Amino acid sequence: MSYSGDRSPAASLGLLDATMVGIGAMIGAGIFVLTGLAVETAGAAAILAFALNGGVTTFTALSYGELASAIPRNGGGYAYVREAFSAPVAFVMGWTRWFTYIVAGALYALGFAANFVEFIEIYGVHLPGPPVAYALASVVVLVALNAVSTEASGGAETVVTLVKLAILGVFIAFGLTAAGVGEFDPFFPSGGAVSLLPAMGLTFIAFQGYDLIATVTEEVENPRKNIPRAILLSVLVTVVVYLLVVFVAIGTLGVPGLAGAGETAIAQAAEGFMPTFPVIGTGAALIAFGAVFSTISALNAVVIGSSRVAFAMGRERQLPAQLGRLHARFGTPFVAVLASAAVMLLAVVVVPIRTVGNLASLFSLLGFVVVNLAVIRIRRQQPNLERPFEIPYYPLPPILGIVCNLLLGLFIDPITWLLALGWLALGGGVYLLLRGREREPTPTEPEIAEPDVTIPPETD
Amino acid sequence: MTETLRVVVAGGGELGSRTARLLADRGHTVVVVESDPDRAETVSDEYVASIIVGDASRPSILRQANPANSDVLAALTDDEATNFAICTAAQRMADIRTVMRTTRAPDDLYPEYVDGTVFPDGLGARSAVNEIVESGVRTLEDVSGDLEIVEIEIAPDAPVAGRRLDEIRLPRGSLIVSDADGSRIGGPDTVLRAGGRYVVAVESDVADEVLNLMRG
Numbered sequence: 001m002s003y004s005g006d007r008s009p010a011a012s013l014g015l016l017d018a019t020m021v022g023i024g025a026m027i028g029a030g031i032f033v034l035t036g037l038a039v040e041t042a043g044a045a046a047i048l049a050f051a052l053n054g055g056v057t058t059f060t061a062l063s064y065g066e067l068a069s070a071i072p073r074n075g076g077g078y079a080y081v082r083e084a085f086s087a088p089v090a091f092v093m094g095w096t097r098w099f100t101y102i103v104a105g106a107l108y109a110l111g112f113a114a115n116f117v118e119f120i121e122i123y124g125v126h127l128p129g130p131p132v133a134y135a136l137a138s139v140v141v142l143v144a145l146n147a148v149s150t151e152a153s154g155g156a157e158t159v160v161t162l163v164k165l166a167i168l169g170v171f172i173a174f175g176l177t178a179a180g181v182g183e184f185d186p187f188f189p190s191g192g193a194v195s196l197l198p199a200m201g202l203t204f205i206a207f208q209g210y211d212l213i214a215t216v217t218e219e220v221e222n223p224r225k226n227i228p229r230a231i232l233l234s235v236l237v238t239v240v241v242y243l244l245v246v247f248v249a250i251g252t253l254g255v256p257g258l259a260g261a262g263e264t265a266i267a268q269a270a271e272g273f274m275p276t277f278p279v280i281g282t283g284a285a286l287i288a289f290g291a292v293f294s295t296i297s298a299l300n301a302v303v304i305g306s307s308r309v310a311f312a313m314g315r316e317r318q319l320p321a322q323l324g325r326l327h328a329r330f331g332t333p334f335v336a337v338l339a340s341a342a343v344m345l346l347a348v349v350v351v352p353i354r355t356v357g358n359l360a361s362l363f364s365l366l367g368f369v370v371v372n373l374a375v376i377r378i379r380r381q382q383p384n385l386e387r388p389f390e391i392p393y394y395p396l397p398p399i400l401g402i403v404c405n406l407l408l409g410l411f412i413d414p415i416t417w418l419l420a421l422g423w424l425a426l427g428g429g430v431y432l433l434l435r436g437r438e439r440e441p442t443p444t445e446p447e448i449a450e451p452d453v454t455i456p457p458e459t460d
Numbered sequence: 461m462t463e464t465l466r467v468v469v470a471g472g473g474e475l476g477s478r479t480a481r482l483l484a485d486r487g488h489t490v491v492v493v494e495s496d497p498d499r500a501e502t503v504s505d506e507y508v509a510s511i512i513v514g515d516a517s518r519p520s521i522l523r524q525a526n527p528a529n530s531d532v533l534a535a536l537t538d539d540e541a542t543n544f545a546i547c548t549a550a551q552r553m554a555d556i557r558t559v560m561r562t563t564r565a566p567d568d569l570y571p572e573y574v575d576g577t578v579f580p581d582g583l584g585a586r587s588a589v590n591e592i593v594e595s596g597v598r599t600l601e602d603v604s605g606d607l608e609i610v611e612i613e614i615a616p617d618a619p620v621a622g623r624r625l626d627e628i629r630l631p632r633g634s635l636i637v638s639d640a641d642g643s644r645i646g647g648p649d650t651v652l653r654a655g656g657r658y659v660v661a662v663e664s665d666v667a668d669e670v671l672n673l674m675r676g
Contacts (some may be wrong), residue, residue, distance in 0.1 A: 072507040223507045224504060224505060232565055315464055382512060383525070384513045384514045386501070386512070388504060
């Protein structure tokens with residue numbers, strides 16, 4: 001028989017590719033955009049903030065590893081939470097994941113614009129108009145591309161990530177010779193060690209890219225083993241690279257210099273010590289190019305990511321069904337891409353970059369709390385579930401994950417919480433509206449335990 | 461429009477695991493319940509479904525597969541009585557569609573208790589007949605009451621042999637689905653090669669006419 005059960009050739013990502021998906025998303029833009037802002041908040045101790053964030057995110061990474069090895073479903077955190085909890089909880093998870101990607105997109109777009117202007121400036125050309133215009137343009141172009149064609153393969157992502165790593169490698173290699181330990185004194189800013197927590201909250205968004213590995217699980221070879229490995233490996237590599245880059249940046253440009261440079265901090269640090277290369281020009285140009293390149297590829301990844309979450313939710317009727325449809329001509333989740341883009345453009349225009357970073361971090365922290373809860377709940381509800389990868393020292397890591405993520409969330413400023421609550425309230429409205437519409441044709445369904453008083457639903 | 465189903469498959473044997481794979485390929489969510497640990501690991505390696513290791517006829521195991529949150533339960537173990545028990549237990553736990561595998565010709569009364577029956581031996585018999593009677597016509601699928609999907613080999617002296625599809629008139633109620641090597645959907649430029657095998661959908665009242673055109 002020729003039609004035996006061979007699985008279609010979808011599994012195309014090896015361990016290296018899968019790891020690169022995660023590294024690519026994490027080293028994408030956070031390091032370029034957020035280092036300056038973190039130093040502004042925590043001084044030289046920003047390096048400690050990055051290290052601790054690496055530790056905190058590892059707890060959640062372990063949870064992702066266990067869930068991804070046991071539940072073969074694309075969709076990442078949303079899919080696992082859908083398995084563990086009732087529909088409303090899954091809705092909140094999907095709604096916040098969607099927004100995290102969108103807000104991260106806004107962050108990357110703004111970071112791209114700032115670095116792009118900086119990059120062109122190196123060649124002596126002053127670009128007209130405010131950077132926001134370039135941020136908007138980049139979103140529009142990438143959305144247009146993603147609306148009419150399906151995404152590029154994972155192989156391209158690997159190359160892009162290797163280029164980013166190479167550029168940062170050059171930065172680190174030259175920087176380590178120039179960095180001085182003296183710049184780390186005083187280590188803590190005037191606010192003391194407590195200022196570490198807001199800096200951790202702000203930069204946490206940079207540590208959530210492994211979620212992207214979990215959204216493409218079905219394309220990974222030998223997934224039971226490779227996905228947990230790829231998740232943990234990508235976290236490890238990312239943390240090491242971050243620490244080296246932040247060490248070099250602080251050790252060369254110093255705290256006041258970095259804090260003043262904002263989202264172009266890394267490029268400005270490079271200006272101080274990088275030699276001149278043939279063709280490219282100054283070393284700073286190379287780093288600025290790396291930043292432009294990274295932010296634009298990260299922006300592309302989150303445009304795809306956000307539209308896929310909206311698409312998945314549309315298919316499961318958790319958002320309007322139109323979002324779950326493919327466009328007849330382009331074969332892309334057209335409406336989902338456009339809806340994500342609309343919110344992203346709004347975020348670029350109205351929300352300042354620091355708040356954008358905070359919002360993205362807050363939602364990603366809250367999402368991770370729910371994922372850690374999902375691990376515990378699934379362990380209790382499905383003790384006989386086959387778990388190819390089990391969290392070591394369970395239940396300590398998920399509990400620590402929940403506590404640390406909540407703690408970091410609490411130190412994010414009240415305005416961000418207000419914006420977040422606003423988005424959740426909007427989500428609640430959408431959810432109730434959709435539920436109401438869905439329930440109308442089946443009024444016989446007994447919903448609430450009110451034995452005697454059964455009021456027939458009104459017809460309109 | 462496609463809707464994603466959550467399906468519990470009890471029994472991770474050959475039938476259960478293949479069913480799980482086909483469902484996963486169509487984008488559905490599948491949970492397989494399998495009692496044999498080795499078998500469970502084999503299914504887990506395929507990475508198409510979550511696996512609950514245990515005997516699905518035990519309520520404490522079946523509950524872990526979460527029927528309450530699922531659309532369909534398919535009991536596909538090789539024991540008819542077990543399958544029936546699993547279906548009825550699942551219906552007690554949840555409002556769920558049930559499909560059971562029978563090992564003998566399905567009992568007339570099953571429709572009162574389960575929503576669908578699968579009788580693999582019945583399908584097996586059809587394949588057996590196809591292999592035994594090498595007449596150049598094979599039933600692939602009974603689609604519904606009046607429609608059949610068959611594979612027909614064009615006889616050398618058949619009326620349509622060697623002709624292009626837009627040169628001939630097949631009866632209303634028939635459709636060439638795929639061409640000789642099964643790699644392309646039939647179209648106006650498909651040539652009906654003598655000796656080639658074509659997948660054809662036919663309504664029963666024109667089956668004879670189609671066979672006449674293609675077999676001579």
